[in-house]
Amino acid sequence: MNRTQITAGRDAHHRPKGVAADELRRHNLAAVVESLHLHGPVSRSELTATTGLNRSTIADLIGELTNLGLVEEGPAVAPSGPGRPSPMVRTRPQGAVVLSIELSVDSVAVATVGLGGYVYEQVRVPRPRGESAAETVEVVAGLSGELIEGLPADAILTGVGVGVAGVTRRSDGFVPLAPNLGWRNVALGEMLASALGLSDPVLVANEADLGALAEYRRGVGAGVPHLIYISGEAGIGAGIIHDGKPMLGAAGYAGEAGHTLINPDGHLCRCGATGCWETEAGEAALARLAGIPSSVTGLGLIDTILARANDGDQKTLDALAEIGRWLGLGIGNLINVFNPQLVVLGGFYHPLFPFLEKAVFKGARLGALDAPGDIADITAGGLGPDAPLIGAAELAISEVIADPAGHTRARSG
Amino acid sequence: MNRTQITAGRDAHHRPKGVAADELRRHNLAAVVESLHLHGPVSRSELTATTGLNRSTIADLIGELTNLGLVEEGPAVAPSGPGRPSPMVRTRPQGAVVLSIELSVDSVAVATVGLGGYVYEQVRVPRPRGESAAETVEVVAGLSGELIEGLPADAILTGVGVGVAGVTRRSDGFVPLAPNLGWRNVALGEMLASALGLSDPVLVANEADLGALAEYRRGVGAGVPHLIYISGEAGIGAGIIHDGKPMLGAAGYAGEAGHTLINPDGHLCRCGATGCWETEAGEAALARLAGIPSSVTGLGLIDTILARANDGDQKTLDALAEIGRWLGLGIGNLINVFNPQLVVLGGFYHPLFPFLEKAVFKGARLGALDAPGDIADITAGGLGPDAPLIGAAELAISEVIADPAGHTRARSG
DNA sequence: GCAATTTGTTGCGGGGTCAAACATATGACG
DNA sequence: CGTCATATGTTTGACCCCGCAACAAATTGC
Numbered sequence: 001m002n003r004t005q006i007t008a009g010r011d012a013h014h015r016p017k018g019v020a021a022d023e024l025r026r027h028n029l030a031a032v033v034e035s036l037h038l039h040g041p042v043s044r045s046e047l048t049a050t051t052g053l054n055r056s057t058i059a060d061l062i063g064e065l066t067n068l069g070l071v072e073e074g075p076a077v078a079p080s081g082p083g084r085p086s087p088m089v090r091t092r093p094q095g096a097v098v099l100s101i102e103l104s105v106d107s108v109a110v111a112t113v114g115l116g117g118y119v120y121e122q123v124r125v126p127r128p129r130g131e132s133a134a135e136t137v138e139v140v141a142g143l144s145g146e147l148i149e150g151l152p153a154d155a156i157l158t159g160v161g162v163g164v165a166g167v168t169r170r171s172d173g174f175v176p177l178a179p180n181l182g183w184r185n186v187a188l189g190e191m192l193a194s195a196l197g198l199s200d201p202v203l204v205a206n207e208a209d210l211g212a213l214a215e216y217r218r219g220v221g222a223g224v225p226h227l228i229y230i231s232g233e234a235g236i237g238a239g240i241i242h243d244g245k246p247m248l249g250a251a252g253y254a255g256e257a258g259h260t261l262i263n264p265d266g267h268l269c270r271c272g273a274t275g276c277w278e279t280e281a282g283e284a285a286l287a288r289l290a291g292i293p294s295s296v297t298g299l300g301l302i303d304t305i306l307a308r309a310n311d312g313d314q315k316t317l318d319a320l321a322e323i324g325r326w327l328g329l330g331i332g333n334l335i336n337v338f339n340p341q342l343v344v345l346g347g348f349y350h351p352l353f354p355f356l357e358k359a360v361f362k363g364a365r366l367g368a369l370d371a372p373g374d375i376a377d378i379t380a381g382g383l384g385p386d387a388p389l390i391g392a393a394e395l396a397i398s399e400v401i402a403d404p405a406g407h408t409r410a411r412s413g
Numbered sequence: 414m415n416r417t418q419i420t421a422g423r424d425a426h427h428r429p430k431g432v433a434a435d436e437l438r439r440h441n442l443a444a445v446v447e448s449l450h451l452h453g454p455v456s457r458s459e460l461t462a463t464t465g466l467n468r469s470t471i472a473d474l475i476g477e478l479t480n481l482g483l484v485e486e487g488p489a490v491a492p493s494g495p496g497r498p499s500p501m502v503r504t505r506p507q508g509a510v511v512l513s514i515e516l517s518v519d520s521v522a523v524a525t526v527g528l529g530g531y532v533y534e535q536v537r538v539p540r541p542r543g544e545s546a547a548e549t550v551e552v553v554a555g556l557s558g559e560l561i562e563g564l565p566a567d568a569i570l571t572g573v574g575v576g577v578a579g580v581t582r583r584s585d586g587f588v589p590l591a592p593n594l595g596w597r598n599v600a601l602g603e604m605l606a607s608a609l610g611l612s613d614p615v616l617v618a619n620e621a622d623l624g625a626l627a628e629y630r631r632g633v634g635a636g637v638p639h640l641i642y643i644s645g646e647a648g649i650g651a652g653i654i655h656d657g658k659p660m661l662g663a664a665g666y667a668g669e670a671g672h673t674l675i676n677p678d679g680h681l682c683r684c685g686a687t688g689c690w691e692t693e694a695g696e697a698a699l700a701r702l703a704g705i706p707s708s709v710t711g712l713g714l715i716d717t718i719l720a721r722a723n724d725g726d727q728k729t730l731d732a733l734a735e736i737g738r739w740l741g742l743g744i745g746n747l748i749n750v751f752n753p754q755l756v757v758l759g760g761f762y763h764p765l766f767p768f769l770e771k772a773v774f775k776g777a778r779l780g781a782l783d784a785p786g787d788i789a790d791i792t793a794g795g796l797g798p799d800a801p802l803i804g805a806a807e808l809a810i811s812e813v814i815a816d817p818a819g820h821t822r823a824r825s826g
Numbered sequence: 827g828c829a830a831t832t833t834g835t836t837g838c839g840g841g842g843t844c845a846a847a848c849a850t851a852t853g854a855c856g
Numbered sequence: 857c858g859t860c861a862t863a864t865g866t867t868t869g870a871c872c873c874c875g876c877a878a879c880a881a882a883t884t885g886c
Contacts, residue, residue: 015452016445016447016463017444017465018445018466018470018874019437019440020466021434022841023437024434024436024437024842025841025842025843028843031431043864044864050428051430053431053843053844054843054844054845055866056844057431057844076852081862082854082863083863084852084864085863086863086865225663238750242655244427247660248752249751250638250752250754254752255750256749260745260750261779261780262674262675263676265677265678273779273780329677337667337670337673339667341663366674376663432843433844434844434871437874466874467875468835469834469835470874473874494832495831496830496831496832496833496883497831497833499832
């Protein structure tokens with residue numbers, strides 16, 4: 001038995017911060033806006049119930065939000081029982097509109113989205129593999145300009161969200177590595193900001209992370225606080241929502257699951273290693289197993305596979321089962337490590353899911369620890385190919401939600 | 414181009430909560446106590462600087478904490494320059510003492526720890542493999558009684574923290590599965606609560622999760638908000654700190670990395686699968702490769718290995734290199750997926766680290782994506798074998814920190 | 827011993843929420 | 857069709873919490 005004072009670690013620079021009263025107001029405004037943004041119009045009295053705040057406080061908050069142009073009150077709906085009807089509160093989409101951009105391997109998409117999730121307009125155009133960052137940015141800037149032109153006169157643009165198929169640094173929108181786009185060390189945030197000519201901040205994030213955010217907020221995973229989104233494009237990426245918040249890691253590179261080792265005796269990967277998850281379960285593996293030349297990629301490949309599978313072509317079905325098996329094994333690993341409630345499949349796994357499903361479940365069960373009754377569900381995404389685009393909008397809108405007063409005040413001054 | 418309203422998901426039951434003024438006070442009290450608990454005594458003026466709160470507010474907070482018996486002020490230390498000296502503030506250990514318990518495969522340990530990390534007493538006794546939960550609980554309850562007897566008269570016991578080498582459900586301390594202890598469906602929390610005869614809540618958590626917490630709060634990872642702790646006992650477990658908070662997953666089973674697939678052509682695992690991480694890098698693999706009979710386990714095995722390695726026995730060194738290689742490959746996978754700043758090795762990897770280090774780094778580099786300059790560091794733990802025990806204390810003390818006033822009020826009424 | 831400096835202390839004011847009283851709008855009932 | 861019960865918006869006052877400013881106290885340096 002000993003008796004000692006444990007000394008605190010040397011490099012301990014985390015110091016808890018105090019909080020003043022204005023922080024409280026900001027939090028409560030955010031709670032109201034978030035509730036309306038995610039769950040749509042509700043009556044005032046429902047808001048008091050869900051937030052736990054007092055009637056008078058809610059009235060005050062809604063008053064401020066109305067003045068900010070973010071919220072408006074409609075006529076009361078007839079309640080079920082007696083009592084004074086409570087007016088419906090809803091977001092005012094034009095009060096905060098964001099531009100959302102998705103840069104995928106085979107296409108780029110742009111949308112204008114208002115608070116509450118109102119999509120004003122949306123375009124997607126193909127992108128040739130190998131196009132440079134500068135070229136892609138130019139295309140996107142052109143589309144963006146058109147969409148912004150098309151907005152109503154009273155719409156207030158408050159931010160830009162960008163999803164890109166690569167490793168991103170969120171602090172400044174720098175993309176050190178996007179192997180499937182063929183980009184390296186691209187200052188994407190800056191490039192887009194100057195090409196768009198907007199004063200608004202440009203928030204850049206990884207495509208899979210945004211897919212996860214979108215499916216969590218508006219897709220099959222709505223309200224499921226622990227989920228993983230698997231994005232199958234040229235490579236494999238994962239986006240993780242943990243306890244309702246995006247899990248990004250120290251530098252924002254979390255979820256780079258494509259190059260985790262799963263089969264030391266497997267195939268050689270472009271990354272130099274052998275048996276990465278994406279060499280066994282990715283697009284290239286699918287083409288290889290299905291006997292389709294590697295020159296056929298992206299949508300062309302998936303359409304071919306899908307057509308053959310629907311025709312009952314055995315070689316294709318076998319290839320899909322093998323891909324599904326490896327996909328499932330990798331998912332089992334992620335389930336063990338993250339303990340999610342739900343795994344959502346996006347990218348090209350989405351259209352192929354009916355043919356993958358059985359093998360995926362089998363593979364995942366094999367790997368996942370048998371904590372009884374707690375196996376996560378696996379499903380195809382609810383938003384289809386637009387998940388990352390919607391996620392990019394949500395990313396930008398989150399800034400408004402986090403500080404409704406501050407955000408709107410900043411652009412009037 | 415289309416024009417639609419995205420509908421929010423059907424099952425969306427997350428509703429943001431509002432916050433009142435008392436929540437603010439609680440937060441600020443917690444900030445002060447946490448700062449003192451983690452970083453030791455500081456002057457009042459330093460507290461105003463680190464928390465960002467006003468002088469008068471800090472005075473008020475310290476006054477309340479002093480009345481609660483959680484904090485005391487000492488004489489002022491001579492400052493460097495001119496000006497009125499500021500009194501030192503420190504935790505009052507006896508104001509909140511917790512009992513911490515660790516149930517490992519080969520030993521059990523008990524300690525009494527006061528606020529600020531003051532260890533009153535600490536015992537560790539061997540545990541025979543195969544001992545039942547009831548037997549282990551009885552042993553632990555006996556030790557706990559002695560340690561509680563030995564506390565000063567004015568010490569106030571506020572909680573119990575338990576670390577156990579198995580899958581745990583935090584809500585009620587239930588252990589559905591602890592394969593390395595040979596336990597299944599054990600209501601450990603309830604058993605300990607009644608055996609100890611204390612009214613305090615018993616918080617049960619996974620050993621690796623607590624190791625991570627301990628190393629983050631008081632070990633080599635102090636202040637490093639993104640770290641992974643790898644616990645090598647009979648199996649392998651991982652505890653994850655993400656953004657300064659334990660990452661537990663939906664049901665608290667996150668980090669069960671031992672049974673992730675890493676080598677489909679590897680050895681058969683007790684879990685029924687083939688090529689799990691722990692069959693390639695765990696204790697059993699070490700014994701197998703070093704040519705030591707499987708009857709030798711735990712400390713006996715490690716001591717033997719260590720002795721032979723120190724003698725320069727080539728077979729043992731080769732075995733360690735092979736273990737280290739697989740350990741590194743698995744760590745590389747975790748790095749890709751979590752993007753931590755630091756990986757801390759605990760359990761039997763701790764004493765063996767000098768012999769594993771080279772192979773571990775090599776293996777981890779192989780798997781980890783080459784985002785330049787962002788490779789996580791890998792190191793042996795700073796707290797040695799007691800990390801989970803310290804973590805269990807931190808877990809229980811966290812309850813006091815989170816709500817200093819509420820917690821102490823509860824036990825006077 | 828006096829000025830400069832830093833910090834504790836005290837009193838006041840403002841922001842934010844809550845509780846209670848009052849006003850208003852609806853349904854139910856005779 | 858009027859009254860009552862019910863639910864909810866509105867207004868007012870109170871309380872809590874924090875920041876600010878003025879003042880008091882304790883130390884250094886000259």
